[in-house]
Amino acid sequence: MNIPGDVPHDEKLSRRQLLQWAGFASVAGMLPGGCASETSEQSTSPSFDQPIARFPEKVPMHMINDRAPQLETPREYFAEDLTPNEAFFVRWHLQPIPTKVDLNTWRLKLGGHVEKPLALSMDELRKMEPTEFVAVCQCSGNSRKFFEPRVPGGQWADGAMGNARWKGVRVRDLLKRAGVKAGAVDATFNGLDTGPLPATPDFIKSLAIDHAMQPDVIVAYEMNGKPLPLLNGFPIRLVVPGWYATYWVKSIWEINVLPEKYTGYWMAKAYHVPDNADGSEQPDDHAKQKIPISLMNVRSLWVNPNPETAINRVPPGKPIPLEGIAFDAGAGIKAVEFSTDGGKTWTATSLEADLGRYSFRRWRANWTPAQRGSYRLLVRATNNKGETQPMKSKWNTGGYMRNVIEEVAVEVS
Amino acid sequence: MAASEQTETDQQHRAQRTTVILIIVLAITAGAISWYGIRPGNEMIVTSKSKSPVSNAVRAASDNPPLALIAVDEIRLPHFEPMMPLGPHREVFMTNCITCHSPRLVIDQPHFSQKKWEEIVNKMVVTFGGHVYKKDQPKIVEYLVSIRGKTE
Numbered sequence: 001m002n003i004p005g006d007v008p009h010d011e012k013l014s015r016r017q018l019l020q021w022a023g024f025a026s027v028a029g030m031l032p033g034g035c036a037s038e039t040s041e042q043s044t045s046p047s048f049d050q051p052i053a054r055f056p057e058k059v060p061m062h063m064i065n066d067r068a069p070q071l072e073t074p075r076e077y078f079a080e081d082l083t084p085n086e087a088f089f090v091r092w093h094l095q096p097i098p099t100k101v102d103l104n105t106w107r108l109k110l111g112g113h114v115e116k117p118l119a120l121s122m123d124e125l126r127k128m129e130p131t132e133f134v135a136v137c138q139c140s141g142n143s144r145k146f147f148e149p150r151v152p153g154g155q156w157a158d159g160a161m162g163n164a165r166w167k168g169v170r171v172r173d174l175l176k177r178a179g180v181k182a183g184a185v186d187a188t189f190n191g192l193d194t195g196p197l198p199a200t201p202d203f204i205k206s207l208a209i210d211h212a213m214q215p216d217v218i219v220a221y222e223m224n225g226k227p228l229p230l231l232n233g234f235p236i237r238l239v240v241p242g243w244y245a246t247y248w249v250k251s252i253w254e255i256n257v258l259p260e261k262y263t264g265y266w267m268a269k270a271y272h273v274p275d276n277a278d279g280s281e282q283p284d285d286h287a288k289q290k291i292p293i294s295l296m297n298v299r300s301l302w303v304n305p306n307p308e309t310a311i312n313r314v315p316p317g318k319p320i321p322l323e324g325i326a327f328d329a330g331a332g333i334k335a336v337e338f339s340t341d342g343g344k345t346w347t348a349t350s351l352e353a354d355l356g357r358y359s360f361r362r363w364r365a366n367w368t369p370a371q372r373g374s375y376r377l378l379v380r381a382t383n384n385k386g387e388t389q390p391m392k393s394k395w396n397t398g399g400y401m402r403n404v405i406e407e408v409a410v411e412v413s
Numbered sequence: 414m415a416a417s418e419q420t421e422t423d424q425q426h427r428a429q430r431t432t433v434i435l436i437i438v439l440a441i442t443a444g445a446i447s448w449y450g451i452r453p454g455n456e457m458i459v460t461s462k463s464k465s466p467v468s469n470a471v472r473a474a475s476d477n478p479p480l481a482l483i484a485v486d487e488i489r490l491p492h493f494e495p496m497m498p499l500g501p502h503r504e505v506f507m508t509n510c511i512t513c514h515s516p517r518l519v520i521d522q523p524h525f526s527q528k529k530w531e532e533i534v535n536k537m538v539v540t541f542g543g544h545v546y547k548k549d550q551p552k553i554v555e556y557l558v559s560i561r562g563k564t565e
Contacts, residue, residue: 055490056490067517099489100487103480103484123477127477150525152529154521200542221483229485230485
């Protein structure tokens with residue numbers, strides 16, 4: 001405090017000088033030091049500053065991107081069997097995305113290599129025989145941020161997935177109504193989202209006509225008993241159960257049957273994985289042959305203890321309720337086991353109610369740690385085909401298909 | 414102790430007890446309200462004219478729900494574009510790269526080598542049709558490396 005009659009100002013650092021220096025230092029501190037950290041892998045945002053945002057129709061969610069929207073399912077919702085619509089993850093490729101669709105004028109167009117091109121209204125769709133089932137929708141790049149070395153793309157944690165009850169019409173019934181001509185090869189699905197520039201390839205995915213004709217491929221107009229949120233593809237979206245979500249085109253308005261293979265960018269170039277058993281390659285030795293991503297691999301995740309909690313501390317001698325989810329491409333989960341000794345021995349968990357082969361399956365077990373110490377708990381799922389998860393994570397340039405055995409650290413003290 | 418003092422102490426004790434009880438009741442009420450309010454799954458979406466989703470009873474009554482009941486309100490997308498860090502040719506990045514996507518897409522990336530950023534920028538131009546002058550491409554890369562670069 002500058003008390004009059006105090007020590008003369010030129011003999012010690014005055015308050016004003018101190019404040020000026022502090023102000024300059026703090027501004028200088030805000031400017032990134034030129035090249036950020038050349039050797040550090042960390043982003044320059046502080047770790048506590050996770051961007052959480054509130055989008056319309058949604059609870060607050062971690063935001064990968066705001067335009068085009070990419071939002072993660074908050075992890076705590078994996079404790080529920082059906083991921084509520086308002087917490088379901090969002091992922092659009094292109095913007096502008098549809099923010100309003102008038103059902104009075106909206107039509108689903110079927111055309112191309114068919115006898116009778118159609119334009120169906122929502123009313124007509126809902127008059128057709130419905131089918132309903134529960135299915136996991138998982139982004140191809142779910143858990144991409146855990147890849148080592150890192151790869152570009154949406155840096156999802158485990159939240160690019162959700163489990164929902166889908167109700168809609170079989171694509172087979174739609175195609176039969178239009179009458180698929182002989183020589184049909186592919187069916188393409190086009191959503192209402194468009195690119196911002198003329199040259200941006202439109203987001204269109206294709207399925208082989210035989211696949212599109214399978215009874216489980218539907219256009220869904222309901223999600224968990226309600227109309228789809230706009231952010232999740234209102235009025236209808238494609239549901240390709242067992243396949244990665246890149247195929248689950250949102251806001252479909254056009255289905256075309258083609259007499260040859262579709263070669264659009266989003267099928268021919270994007271979303272390709274190495275053509276081998278596990279879609280993997282080496283960072284310094286990329287695969288020569290690549291194919292479009294398709295079926296989901298076997299996966300299991302922790303719900304409790306929560307891997308996203310900084311420290312999971314439990315007391316010794318008391319049973320800890322272990323819980324998680326497991327899913328695959330539809331063969332069904334045969335067993336889920338956990339290990340507390342780094343994978344030397346495995347203990348079976350009990351599987352909860354089966355909501356259908358495409359739904360995820362909840363697993364539970366009790367573990368009573370006898371000794372104090374730091375533990376790494378692992379969980380591994382095996383499906384009815386005998387497929388299981390690898391101990392070491394696989395890598396590919398796209399950051400796709402992560403399904404390594406998941407671990408959670410627990411402090412017993 | 415004198416009688417008046419005794420009464421006074423009694424009154425003080427009673428007053429204190431009442432205060433404590435009141436505080437406990439308020440705390441419980443506040444806790445209950447907070448718990449209810451932050452429970453996951455609570456739909457707190459407020460729209461000017463909310464249309465309720467069709468109920469099972471309504472669906473049973475008529476074959477198809479009227480369109481008005483299965484319509485979804487128009488949404489307005491918020492913008493959360495981050496303030497981009499300062500760096501060389503920041504303005505070239507800002508004028509070229511946010512037509513198609515928010516710069517948040519960049520902020521969210523880990524650190525990559527110069528070579529990787531060159532590949533990514535090239536993809537934006539060649540594959541996704543970004544309008545970028547040839548002389549500006551290396552400037553954009555330089556900015557990206559300055560904020561999210563690492564030596565290989």
